[in-house]
């Protein structure tokens with residue numbers, strides 16, 4: 001195994017077996033007893049590395065351990081929900097208006113079954129080149145860092161009746 005993987009395994013083993021130290025990062029009560037035993041057995045050399053890694057995989061799949069690429073949250077700020085492609089009274093951007101501070105990176109995530117774009121828009125409805133995504137398929141995200149105060153409007157070029165706003169305050 002790579003060194004980084006070994007370190008991760010070691011860290012997780014400590015994290016599980018010494019929950020009181022790490023309760024701010026992992027909810028120890030959410031870790032099933034069989035995994036705590038697995039960690040102990042692994043530490044004692046009673047089970048294989050594969051068994052232990054499978055236990056860790058379970059924690060990640062159950063979202064008890066959440067891993068992001070860069071150490072920051074990848075939770076979307078704005079969700080494009082199911083029904084967003086329809087002209088209905090549901091499926092609005094969640095939220096339709098977002099207040100943020102300068103230097104905030106806003107992440108849109110398409111959770112709809114249809115593709116959507118995120119295009120900055122001027123008062124008359126035209127696309128302007130401030131932030132402009134390609135078509136986002138289901139599950140894809142788009143992000144933009146807002147570096148100047150102001151009110152921003154965006155829409156979907158495929159479903160132009162969907163409009164959202166962001167204020168950088």
Ligand SMILES: [Cu+2]
Pocket residue numbers: 084085115116117156157158159162
């Ligand atoms: Cu759309």
